Amino acid sequence: MSKKLPTRQEDYSAWYNELVKRAGLAENSAVRGCMVIKPYGYAIWEKMQRQLDDMFKRTGHENAYFPLFVPKSLFEAEEKNAEGFAKECAVVTHYRLQTDPDRPGKLRVDPNAKLEEELIVRPTSEAIIWSTYKNWIQSYRDLPLLINQWANVVRWEMRTRLFLRTAEFLWQEGHTAHATATEAVAETRQMLDVYAEFAEEHMAVPVVKGVKTPNERFAGAEDTYCIEAMMQDGKALQAGTSHFLGQNFAKAFDVQFANKEGGLEHVWGTSWGVSTRLMGALVMAHSDDEGLVLPPKLAPIQVVIIPIYKTGELDALLERIRPIQQGLVQRGISVKIDSRDTERPGFKFAEWEMKGVPVRLAIGARDLDAGTVEAARRDTKEKLQLPLAEVVDSVDKLLNDIQLNIYTKARAYRDSHTTRVETYDEFKAVLDGPGGFVVAHYDGTSETEELIKEQTKATVRCIPLNEPDEDGICIVTGRPSTRRAWFARAY
Amino acid sequence: MSKKLPTRQEDYSAWYNELVKRAGLAENSAVRGCMVIKPYGYAIWEKMQRQLDDMFKRTGHENAYFPLFVPKSLFEAEEKNAEGFAKECAVVTHYRLQTDPDRPGKLRVDPNAKLEEELIVRPTSEAIIWSTYKNWIQSYRDLPLLINQWANVVRWEMRTRLFLRTAEFLWQEGHTAHATATEAVAETRQMLDVYAEFAEEHMAVPVVKGVKTPNERFAGAEDTYCIEAMMQDGKALQAGTSHFLGQNFAKAFDVQFANKEGGLEHVWGTSWGVSTRLMGALVMAHSDDEGLVLPPKLAPIQVVIIPIYKTGELDALLERIRPIQQGLVQRGISVKIDSRDTERPGFKFAEWEMKGVPVRLAIGARDLDAGTVEAARRDTKEKLQLPLAEVVDSVDKLLNDIQLNIYTKARAYRDSHTTRVETYDEFKAVLDGPGGFVVAHYDGTSETEELIKEQTKATVRCIPLNEPDEDGICIVTGRPSTRRAWFARAY
The missing domain is CATH 3.40.50.800 (Anticodon-binding domain)
Structure with missing residues (x-):
């Protein structure tokens, strides 16, 4: 413990990486991009899990478990979703190793044990779950179906960082089915509220609730809601998402129900998840140059x-x-x-x-x-x-004081790093200065969003919910706008 | 619910399969050999997990999480273990899919995204964990290292049955490291006791604690201890195993520690696990022709x-x-x-x-x-x-009465289906008659064990612990024997 951490000021990124290791939270493994979550880190994750799980159950959800693998053909069924995830996944092609005849003591893939159909290690489980829901849902009496799964998922990320972006990570994914769009939207929003409550009350991390732009939307969703947090280096972190799936997956997997009038309709879906990424947010939101600062409600040792x-x-x-x-x-x-x-x-x-x-x-x-x-x-x-x-x-x-103080401090930091701007010059000056959220009008087009991202590396984190409309003009194109978006550079 | 189950008498196997589905415990999935654990089944598994986890923590263990994938080279490091598991594993060879140029809307493996080294989906985690322990253990002060993991594992089984044998299953795997053989053996035995207590007190399933013969030992272990339960069809079920690994994995992965005298020694290891197979044992031990019978301590709804x-x-x-x-x-x-x-x-x-x-x-x-x-x-x-x-x-x-009664009934069944025999004819007559455990002398050789298995389909389930030596002669070869083994046909 004698060696000091790099300071946040010197090198925020090095500070984070060192801290995660030195505090015994996680480390890199022998498998590219996969981490080992060490006992102390896992104990924090367990506290998060227990709390979230209680909140899910209180809102009527049950846990279940679906297969790790998704057959390629199921993956193909929902086109946008497949495209969104196909680029970065682990593919199982064989089911056996054999002794390598040319290299004693070594193993090789048995060429005679090739799978007829490749299996994808789940990057997310909509496909496998909706193919199952087809058999579970016949009538309005089977709805709503409110299910959550705690699981590991794999996305083949090229540049990884402990907790923040890893090839394998742990998460929970809720997958629900409803008789009406209204109910499904209400569920989507309810779970966003659950996430926000968890982040603020337990992690002591203030979050903005909002909706994503189409560019940042989950592949296969009609709307993606999110909670966005602010880290101490002025970068935002998406801490949880809740998706209104419309009837996209119901149609892709032909999930229909007999309504009370005896007609057949496709069901309406949602999915929502938070992951071990929250561990990264927890570390970065509160900790200092001496090490971790944990909110008492999530500290394994108080x-x-x-x-x-x-x-x-x-x-x-x-x-x-x-x-x-x-x-x-x-x-x-x-x-x-x-x-x-x-x-x-x-x-x-x-x-x-x-x-x-x-x-x-x-x-x-x-x-x-x-x-x-x-x-x-x-x-x-x-x-x-x-x-x-x-x-x-x-x-x-x-302990109560500390829980509150940590939140208050993070909230003050966030508020002092949230800047309303009226011009693109101001926008850039904030990003290159204090950083944080930049609250600005833009014309709402993908093109402008892309342009801003290219020129400033900032993305629309969300359009906050419950904010009044406000007439304004786009900082880039000068076109009219009715709502401000929250931009930031982000993890 | 109008349709009746097949009775146990008619067709025990069909009764089990139907019951698991009709009670809402699990079902087969779109992925060969993988199951979906449905909410009611998962709720029982959660109760098992919670109880076991408490017991592990009370005995000083912490949870952690290690990667899903094992690089092939790590897999090769412990030879026996690799051989034991290489025959049945899921192999990831590629990290990307792409749109198939010949079939619009379809995906195929991207031939340019082949991994340099294949990754095995963990069938068990000794290899990846011991390669990590190498960095965690330097001195006697780092020992004992007492870690458990809750995870999914994959073994490519050809013939699968819900809970009893599935390609993917959920389990916990404890992996500990110790300074001396004595301590490691004590840990192995302690965890066997934990499993036995859990089975008897919570599942209400009586078990025999014993040691496996070399034929039935875990690949890479010096000794495998087990608990064996008896199902209502007279077949045994291995409900948990605890392995004394000696220094095998420490040597394979070069895990050494500086002892108090300053010398370097290889550490001593154990591993132990129970899985969703316990769900199968729970169903088969107690249930009747009207459906499940759950012990109150594990019933999601009491x-x-x-x-x-x-x-x-x-x-x-x-x-x-x-x-x-x-x-x-x-x-x-x-x-x-x-x-x-x-x-x-x-x-x-x-x-x-x-x-x-x-x-x-x-x-x-x-x-x-x-x-x-x-x-x-x-x-x-x-x-x-x-x-x-x-x-x-x-x-x-x-509820207390029911918990006790279920146990007593299962115990009475087990005891009335445990038969001491002195000759091979009696041995065969019991197996083809009432079934159950057959307690017999044999000469302790692999050859005789194999012969009995071939001729009767019965295996040595275990040599029970804490039973006195007894002189006798092998029922097959007539050679001398000092201990009786418990044989049975088994799941």
Whole structure:
């Protein structure tokens, strides 16, 4: 832990990469573009999963599991979707290896074990799931069908970064079917709200809810809604998407239902997902040059206790510390006592700072004798003397404060990096200056969007929901516009 | 629900296949050998996962996630393991599809996107994990390393059956590393105990703990321990395995640690896993000709309430039922009220019987007026009148009784289908008669084991642990033997 991280100022990208590794979140693997999610990183992901899963279930969804592989012919059925994903996928062509006759001890593909039809490792599961829904849906009584899947998916990315863009990643994908367009749109919006609530309340990451332009839309959707977050380097990150699929997949896979009047109609679909990419957002939104800063609600360890002792006194001190630990655990707070005899307190402080544990308690016999405990907040680095008698209440309150403070700070950063501009020059100046979201009128055409992207590397992140119309003129073409879009350079 | 299942007597295999589908557990997919786990089946699997995960964490393990793909060269590193799995695996050879120039709208593999090295979809993760452990382990302070992964794996099975043998399945795989052989063996045995406890206490399936013969050992292990269960057709099912890997993988992947004395040693490994196969065991161990019988501890719905009412009276009745539901839920019991207006009670009874819900409450206004509730046990089909005032306590007790009764019944079946024999004729007579475990002396050689398998289709399921030595003679060769093995025909 002695080596310092690169600072965010020096090299944000190097800071992120180093931090992810040094905090024990993830590392690159022997497989190009695939990561290993290490125990500490996976523990955070598990907390995210548990919370999201509870929210999905509360909104009436059930989990199921569909095959890893998509036969090529199913993949072809929804044309836009196939085109969107065919360029970057892992293709299984054979089902057996054999000993290589020319190289003893080596294996090769058995040329006699070629599949009749290639299998694609799912980049997303609409095709396999909608081909299944055909048999599950006959009547309006089978609707709505509200299903979620936790799974791994693979997209053959050429340039990868831990969590942010990896060939294999973990995610959840909801796939629902409804009797009417209205219900399907309501579901799409509901799940967007669930994602936004999760991001803000649990990740402490403020997000803008909006709709994507056709250019940025999911291949096969009628509308893609998203939540967009702002990272500390002024770049945006898409943190979740929810798609209104219209009847596209229902038509591609012939999923029809008998309505109450006895007529046959195609069902209306949605899909929505968040992935381990959220881990990247979590790291980049809050952390500092000393390491991770985790919101208490997602921290695997919320409180670390470091005993401060002289040689030979550890056991006696631990005896006195354990009731404090028990009190915290009874309050539902996760606590680790770092009683390693091989490391000094300063080393431990730095290590748990790197790992983003929200509250550190340094406890020595003298403190206990004096009826106090020294607490340190990871977010502000402030130190506090807590009365021993109230330590559980105090720590509980501290955790709530930290959760709120982290959010407030991220929100202030986001707000101070959201700039309304009226001209293309201003637009470019913001991007090349402070960065962040640039809120501007444009004429709504793909051409202008493309031009802006080419010239500035900024994309339309979304057209925010619930914002009033406003007359204006496009910063590029001068044509009329009625809504501002939020642009940014993005991950 | 009108159509009856085939009976177990008539056709056990057809009964199983039909039941799995009709109870909504799983179905075959568009991908050869891969299943879709339906919401009700997945809900049971989630309960299994949650329980096992808690048990793993209580014994000090952490979860992590490793890549889906294993590069061929890593696969080759541990020779026996590679041989054992190379025959049946999905091989990714390309990373892109393209539009087929000869067939508009169709896709084909892009011949220019061939991988330099083939990737195997993991059939098990020892290779990829041990290649990672090499970097995680330097010193005795890094040990033991206690990691588990929840994942999907693929083995290219030619003959598949829902849950019991599928090309893709879900499982957990523990992979641990230790400083000494003693510790690694203790871990292997501990996890076997965890599996046995889970099977008996939660699945209500009695199991025999034992060690596999070299013929049946995991490829790459020094010793494979297993738990073996007995199904209602007299066939055994291997429900979990725990492997002592010795230093095989440490040597193959050069994983060494500096011991306390400063010397370098290879670490000692274990791996252990259970899979969605447990779902098959659960179904086959308890269910009857009317459908599933689920142990309360794993039932997604423990109590179903069926309102009994005349037209127009449903809402008023539901008002009176809801406090009962709430009382049960407060006790931690999962309850579903089946208030569908489109189906009659008899239909609902049959449907929830098929789905194995442990307790059914049929509640009408007259019962409530009389201060009683009619309960029906799924396991014994017994009906009971419960006093309304004590309904929560009574149902709670009933659920405990059912959990115990299901176990006791399965245990009695297993015990009455475990036969000690002294001759090969008796051995064959048992297998062709009642079936079950046949407990016999054999000379311990692979040749005799093979011969028995060829002639009777029975294999050595295990040599049970903790059984005293006993002098005897091999039922086939007459050579001396000191331990009895448990044989059976098996899934």
